Amino acid sequence: SQTIHQWPATLVQPVGSPLSLECTVEGTSNPNLYWYRQAAGRGLQLLFYSVGIGQISSEVPQNLSASRPQDRQFILSSKKLLLSDSGFYLCAWSIPSGRARDTQYFGPGTRLTVL
């Protein structure tokens, strides 16, 4: 069966510090991978999307970046965190059917607080 891992679970970082959040998926090959953020009082917002190694689509311009160095590994990074980066970060995966309507499966998330 497929599982998805995210770490760390919680993180408190000062403004201006770097960030690296990691997500790995087990039990599937060539998944679509997603990074979402939920800021306080807001809905889940898609940040990045990947259909394969090295292929990253950015949905929202910001000071974050994503990379996919391996098929089942997705990393969210920042060189300098802003206060507005605080939120709950979720990684998700789906099996691409080629016709969308694919269910997305979410990881346990990372709570990031930027002080």
Add this chain to the structure above:
Amino acid sequence: ILNVEQSPQSLHVQEGDSTNFTCSFPSSNFYALHWYRWETAKSPEALFVMTLNGDEKKKGRISATLNTKEGYSYLYIKGSQPEDSATYLCAFEFRGSTLGRLYFGRGTQLTVWP
């Protein structure tokens, strides 16, 4: 910007009550509507993917209907139980978007009191 609205924002009911809430989405270029349940300290869990106007899906005591012409979906919970307490999210997928791109509402937070 695609607006997906959910109402009410929060709901408190007694155990045994039936309840329902709404997801509104753009009626043009509809492709799919997803419902998720997000319990505290857990990952969002997929409930339904609905694609056809008039669709009705059921999973235990939870059911959902879809009206793509007017742009809304209802989620019903019959005989609510404390374990149903969660945030219920809907997500809209439109035809022509990046494959798999979901636009989420803010969710309805349901609390069921014993």
